[in-house]
Amino acid sequence: MNTDLTPEEKKLVEYSKDAVVKYNKIRHANGGIDTLYSFLLSDSGKIHDGASYEPNIAHASVCGERCAIANMVLQESYKAKIKSIVVADPVPEVQENRTPPCGTCRHLIWTHGTPETTVILMQYVQGKDGWTFSKIEKYTAKDFYPLPYEPKEGLWDNFQRK
Numbered sequence: 001m002n003t004d005l006t007p008e009e010k011k012l013v014e015y016s017k018d019a020v021v022k023y024n025k026i027r028h029a030n031g032g033i034d035t036l037y038s039f040l041l042s043d044s045g046k047i048h049d050g051a052s053y054e055p056n057i058a059h060a061s062v063c064g065e066r067c068a069i070a071n072m073v074l075q076e077s078y079k080a081k082i083k084s085i086v087v088a089d090p091v092p093e094v095q096e097n098r099t100p101p102c103g104t105c106r107h108l109i110w111t112h113g114t115p116e117t118t119v120i121l122m123q124y125v126q127g128k129d130g131w132t133f134s135k136i137e138k139y140t141a142k143d144f145y146p147l148p149y150e151p152k153e154g155l156w157d158n159f160q161r162k
């Protein structure tokens with residue numbers, strides 16, 4: 001793990017902190033609570049936001065990371081690539097380890113990124129006077145997904161029993 005951020009990663013982290021506060025204020029004003037957010041920087045330099053979607057049917061839930069990726073695809077097409085993605089998880093107090101993406105999101109970050117795509121983990125804690133952010137942890141897509149699931153297209157096309 002490396003915690004040195006590039007200038008554009010720093011910008012993404014600063015953007016993420018402001019956005020977490022902005023969205024949490026909207027949620028709180030409407031009777032909601034903090035949630036997990038994700039913010040990604042695409043290869044075109046655009047930032048896309050995402051938040052966990054937790055409806056009243058549990059299996060219809062969507063992770064924050066996937067929400068941000070879907071927004072990238074919506075606005076930039078499937079050709080866009082993730083350069084860097086932030087995962088910002090609310091916790092009662094800062095934990096020893098930051099919250100990594102779930103298995104499905106690791107696969108999707110891999111699919112929509114490159115092995116060098118950076119995955120930046122942060123946690124945040126709600127206090128009486130606002131939100132404070134933990135130190136970040138930075139990994140690559142490859143760190144989280146060393147043996148990717150990559151089905152081979154056409155694998156069975158010319159199959160003949162031998």
Ligand SMILES: [Zn+2]
Pocket residue numbers: 063064065066101102103104105106
């Ligand atoms: Zn997930």
